[in-house]
Amino acid sequence: MKRLTITAGLLAATSLSACAYFNPPPVESATVVEVVEEPAPLEVRVHSGDFAEIQQFTTPGGASVWLVSEPSIPILSLNMAWKGGEASDPEGLEGLTDAVTYHMNEGAGDLDSLGFQTRMEDLNMSFGCSASNDWTSCSASMLTDNAEDAMALIATAFEDPRFDEGPFERFRREQQVGLKTRETSAGFLAWQAASQALYPDHPYARTTSEESIAALTPDLAKEQMRKLMVKDRLLVTAVGAVTPEELAPMIDEVMAGLPETSTLPETPDIVLPELEPAEPIVVDLPQPQSLVQFTGPGLKRDDEDFFPAFVLNYTYGGGGFESRLMKTLRIEKGLTYGIYTSLSSGEHLQTWGGGGQTKNESAGEFIQGIKDEMEDFVENGVTEEELADAKAYLTGSYPLGFDSNAKIASQMMGVRQDELGIDYFDLRNDKVRAVTLEDVNRVAKEYLNPEDYLFVAVGQPEGIAAEEFETEAEE
């Protein structure tokens, strides 16, 4: 709990100049003096790119911010993220990070859950947090008219979150219901079967259980919050009707209550196992359709073949009606409403996979159809025309991702999380254009072999000899 004392000290110092919202506890840390030093004029580096003019600056309090000023709508979209997420839950305490994010808008300072929610409504703002395996994120939308009040409320959530028993018990009840409903969720069952087959001992494969939910406490959650949300890992992106000079003090106020730093457990890298030639895994679920998902090896974001793979994925299953899987399995055969593929290029796990649903009777034909298409990519590659079409779409549609404040804020956060560089938006289309037919076909040969893919079918699929998968529903 030592870290909490330092936090309180820091907060008190900055809050003196920032606002009168807090009750400053006694100042007792030497660090404080540095924080209240003369604020130097804000140094803003402007990056004028093709899709956004990004203003990059570090606040006096030390937050690294990317801001796009957009005066035409009186709103502000704010995203915050910290590296470190659910994978850092200690074994036996699965769900701890989710408990943290759940409670970030469930009461802080003088406001209990209802008080906090009511205050957000009065300000017409939204604020909430969530976590993935590797990241903890918070986002807020507010009207610029009362942005200072909205930011002050968020500041109390970071400084003095309550983790009251009432909301905590509600969180537990919801989690318990979630344990039951996931037993018949096709998506969860498919994920569970794949993760157990591919990386059973990795933190990514762990899920909540009756026991782990019962073991969670408000104190543990508060402690985890102080590890997840710290100053030195905070990334901020914002888009809205504010200037850097207006935003900086608000961000400093928001983060004032956070600890300086923390140590989280390292997440090991996953190396996907060699698959034994095997039939698809089948998970029984009484419904008319089977959900078919397939997972194979992917690429890191900085792999030199990433862009060739990204371009190939369009022709494979990423390009909607222009993709081969869609053309064959939906348009020609009428076997599915939709089938897609995508690349997942996380820091510790890289996969390339996809999925779709078909009536149980045609599950075998559906899976065979997918495999046949993969074989064709491996053997014959794509055509010049397909490559040109893929590049034309991927480059031509890129601006569509920048037509709203919320989209730009989240695009910038993605670039920051993957450390792609502030000029990424401007370079990205050139990287797509530089991909050659040779690149794409080399990648197809290397990555689209059906024997490297794990297939899972959830439903009551017919036409496949399959390995039965034990689900927790059947235990």
Added chain:
Amino acid sequence: MKRILTGGLAALAVFALPASADTAAESAETWTPTTFELDNGMQVVVIPDHRAPVVTHMVWYKVGAVDEAPGKSGIAHLFEHVMFQQTDTLAPGEFDSIVSRNGGQSNAFTSWDYTAYFERVAKEQLGTMMELEADRMVNLVIDDDPEGAFISERDVVKEERRQRIDNNPGVILQEQVLSELWKDHPYEITVIGNMDEVAALTPEDGLNFYHEYYSPENAILVVAGDVSEDEVRTLAEATYGQIIPTGTAHGQRKWRDVPLLTEDKLIVHSDPKVRQPVWSRYYNGVSQIRTPHEAYALEVGLEVLGGGMTSRLYQSLVEQQQLAISAASYAWSDLHDPGPAVISASPAPDVSMDDLETAVMAEVDKALAEGFTEEEVVRARNKLAATAIYARDSQSTMANVFGSTLAIGGTIEDVLSYPDDVRAITPEEAIAAVRTVFGPDRHFIEAQLLPAEGEN
């Protein structure tokens, strides 16, 4: 996924949120659409948003599942799929290829009240998108080969129905409930259609539908984004403006009054996939386009009663009594004819449906007896009005709000005045609207979603 179906069941509830938003009065001049009509009767709406060099281009047809002939349920939606297939000038699949090669994204959706097609593209490609949409308004070719594209698309729609409805116990139940609520009304059958009727649709049905409803005087063009009214006018006159109206689009919609329920009914759906029971009551609601003031009053009232975590139902049932894990009230008021007003809750572990129902209705009755406080109503009103400002952040939302309103006979002014209209609702009006729909003289359909016997 492409060819979205809205208006159908669960989708509608999601769609209802943005549809109640609009431009706010604050900087109305920047965000106010302009409108004009082409010589052939096609209405045009332009919504300026100059933040990014991108446009959203939509064509709304004033036809939906409500207009289907008896026995032909699902034709409006299946036909929407067929619109992507082939024209006199475009080979099968070429529509999608051209849009994609131009960096565009296209999609479409069907509701009971309308069918809409859209493309999102860089603004330089707007003219090409108009050429494509205008082409398929008059030149569509429907493949009548029994092994051909119409038939395989019919199979796709059957898979879509399985995916949207038949896989999902909650949606299966909702389909039954709505069919009962709208008995003998054209909304009775869900938008995607009955499976056996869809399976029997023919290419000829498609062609008849096309000739009856697809014509410029039955369509609305909506363009949102980085364009001016003049640019849109020039492009639209050169494309859509060249189309001669068929004269067959009679514009007579099959909308009519929804008779009030005359007795209480219970519909139970037990399913082995259900792990968490859900209880709800469906009452006859209102329609925003028919009775806007009542609809806004009901919207405000249901927001106070069950609109979120601060609402009466949530605070009482979930927070204080801990009998439920969720509790809410809401209405579908954005259809042309009145949709349901719903009270819904899901029990906490070990709470029976009977005990849950008693507790929920006690809270509803308490609210009906006491009325709402000024503070609650002001908060709900402001929250609803603010959605209009947030809605501006999305080009697609803006295009959808105006398009869907105009397609059911509303006006641009209806949308623009929404924040003021909502703010004008008094606490007395809000409670009166709720008292009317849940009143003692009104009947309801109770829906229970339960695990199968022996499960759980």
